Amino acid sequence: GENVEQHPSTLSVQEGDSAVIKCTYSxxxxxxxxxxxxxxxxxxxxxxxIRSNVGEKKDQRIAVTLNKTAKxxxxxxxxTQPEDSAVYFCAAFPPAQGAQKLVFGQGTRLTINP
Amino acid sequence: DVxxxxxxxxxxxxxGEKVFLECVQDMDHENMFWYRQDPGLGLRLIYFSYDVKMxxxxxxxxxxxxxxxxxxxxxxxxxxxxxxxxxxxxxxxSTRAGGGQETQYFGPGTRLLVL
Numbered sequence: 201g202e203n204v205e206q207h208p209s210t211l212s213v214q215e216g217d218s219a220v221i222k223c224t225y226s227x228x229x230x231x232x233x234x235x236x237x238x239x240x241x242x243x244x245x246x247x248x249x250i251r252s253n254v255g256e257k258k259d260q261r262i263a264v265t266l267n268k269t270a271k272x273x274x275x276x277x278x279x280t281q282p283e284d285s286a287v288y289f290c291a292a293f294p295p296a297q298g299a300q301k302l303v304f305g306q307g308t309r310l311t312i313n314p
Numbered sequence: 315d316v317x318x319x320x321x322x323x324x325x326x327x328x329x330g331e332k333v334f335l336e337c338v339q340d341m342d343h344e345n346m347f348w349y350r351q352d353p354g355l356g357l358r359l360i361y362f363s364y365d366v367k368m369x370x371x372x373x374x375x376x377x378x379x380x381x382x383x384x385x386x387x388x389x390x391x392x393x394x395x396x397x398x399x400x401x402x403x404x405x406x407x408s409t410r411a412g413g414g415q416e417t418q419y420f421g422p423g424t425r426l427l428v429l
Contacts (some may be wrong), residue, residue, distance in 0.1 A: 209354065245420065246418070289357060301372070
């Protein structure tokens with residue numbers, strides 16, 4: 201089945217700098233890759249997603265890139281702010297595994313230092 | 315706004331107790347999910363349901379069961395709680411319209427401690 205690896209597990213950056221979180225997946229049939237952000241005391245919330253027919257997607261300060269050949273995708277956050285501090289999860293959707301089952305990565309705890 | 319609520323934020327139970335975790339969503343979503351979240355392991359799917367009275371095992375169903383008697387409510391049951399079930403439990407829901415590429419909406423989680 202699909203396996204998603206996420207790195208790094210923790211990341212600390214200075215406010216205003218950029219942060220990059222990387223994920224690799226194993227199933228070449230996976231075609232949908234969402235990113236979720238989990239703030240302290242809350243459940244994860246979708247922040248951006250990308251489908252396999254697109255190489256890059258941007259939404260203000262966040263962007264996601266997808267390399268289907270290498271089977272990896274990355275989250276880029278520019279001009280980081282204190283409110284970006286959270287745990288981030290990547291996920292992949294492998295259609296062959298059945299109805300709407302996302303496979304999540306291990307999570308990255310991002311800390312923005314003022 | 316989609317709202318997914320979980321019956322408790324914190325629970326403390328004894329080994330061997332039967333534990334019920336309740337989840338309710340207000341968006342008429344067909345799909346509902348139960349995950350557990352552990353440090354370094356991410357979110358692991360326990361069970362999911364794509365319709366009333368329907369259920370499918372996820373990746374770690376052992377020691378758990380579920381019930382979905384109404385569309386808006388999905389219950390996770392620990393038949394006989396054990397210490398290795400101490401964890402954060404997250405419920406989520408989504409529509410079924412896009413064949414798997416829909417947003418999952420999560421509840422705030424229940425932190426369960428089994429002593």
